[in-house]
Amino acid sequence: MIRLESITRSFLLGKESVPVLNGIDLKIHEGEFAAIMGPSGSGKSTLMNIIGCLDKPTEGEYYLGGENVSHYNDKELARVRNQSIGFVFQQFHLLPRLSALKNVELPMIYAGISKKERQARAEEALIKVGLIDRMNHLPNALSGGQKQRVAIARAIVNTPKLILADEPTGALDSKTSKDIMEQFKELNEEGVTIIVVTHESEVAEYANRTIMVRDGRILSPSEGVRGQIE
Numbered sequence: 001m002i003r004l005e006s007i008t009r010s011f012l013l014g015k016e017s018v019p020v021l022n023g024i025d026l027k028i029h030e031g032e033f034a035a036i037m038g039p040s041g042s043g044k045s046t047l048m049n050i051i052g053c054l055d056k057p058t059e060g061e062y063y064l065g066g067e068n069v070s071h072y073n074d075k076e077l078a079r080v081r082n083q084s085i086g087f088v089f090q091q092f093h094l095l096p097r098l099s100a101l102k103n104v105e106l107p108m109i110y111a112g113i114s115k116k117e118r119q120a121r122a123e124e125a126l127i128k129v130g131l132i133d134r135m136n137h138l139p140n141a142l143s144g145g146q147k148q149r150v151a152i153a154r155a156i157v158n159t160p161k162l163i164l165a166d167e168p169t170g171a172l173d174s175k176t177s178k179d180i181m182e183q184f185k186e187l188n189e190e191g192v193t194i195i196v197v198t199h200e201s202e203v204a205e206y207a208n209r210t211i212m213v214r215d216g217r218i219l220s221p222s223e224g225v226r227g228q229i230e
C-alpha cells in the first residue's frame, strides 16, 4: 500500500540545505498496524507528512496504493488525502465553534457530499466511537479522550484505507490512552492500515511492527527493530 524509495527531505536553513530524511526505503502493507518511534528531532513527523501527502520529498519516489504521488501538485495531493487518508493529531485539531457532529462532517464538506448524507454518516461515525450522546457538544465541553474520539470519528468518516496518527495519546492520561488505542486496534481489525508516531512503548505495543527512525534514516532489524522492514 505504501512504498517509499530513497526518499530524502531537506529544508533550507538560511542559504544551506539541511537534510532531515536521508534516503528512506520503506514498505507498509495494507492492513498493517505500524508504530514509528525515535528520538525527538529524528524526522518522524517529516516522514509522516510525506506519507500523508502533506509534504513532498526533495528526492525519491513515493507510491501510495500503486499511485506515484511524488511529483503531484498541491491540488492532486489534496485529492489523494481526501480520498484515502484519515488524520489524528496530538492536539485533536477540532474547530472550537463547531459541535462534535459538525466537526465530523468537515471532511465530507471538502469531498462535496450532500448535507443529508453528511449528517447520517457523521452520526454513524460518532456511534462507532461511542459518542453519539455528545454530538451537539462543543469541543470545550468534552474531555481530552472524548475530543480524540471525535477526531477519530472525523478521520474515519470518509472510510479511508489508511489512518495516520501523530502522537495521538500525547495529551491523554494512561487509561484514556488505552481506550484510544483500543479504538485504533478495532479499526485495524476491520482492515484499516494504521501508522502511529509515538514516544510511548505502551502505545507501540498495539502495533504489529515498530519502525525506528534515527537521524533521518530507518534503523535496520539488526539495530533493534521489532517486526519486519523491507
Ligand SMILES: Nc1ncnc2c1ncn2[C@@H]1O[C@H](COP(=O)(O)OP(=O)(O)OP(=O)(O)O)[C@@H](O)[C@H]1O
Pocket: 011, 012, 020, 038, 039, 040, 041, 042, 043, 044, 045, 046, 047
Ligand atoms: N519546515 C521545516 N523547516 C525547517 N526545518 C524543519 C522543518 N520541519 C522540520 N524541520 C527540522 O527537521 C528535524 C526533524 O523534525 P521532525 O519534526 O520531523 O522530528 P520528530 O522526530 O517528529 O521530532 P519530535 O519527536 O520532537 O516531534 C528537526 O531538526 C526540525 O527542526
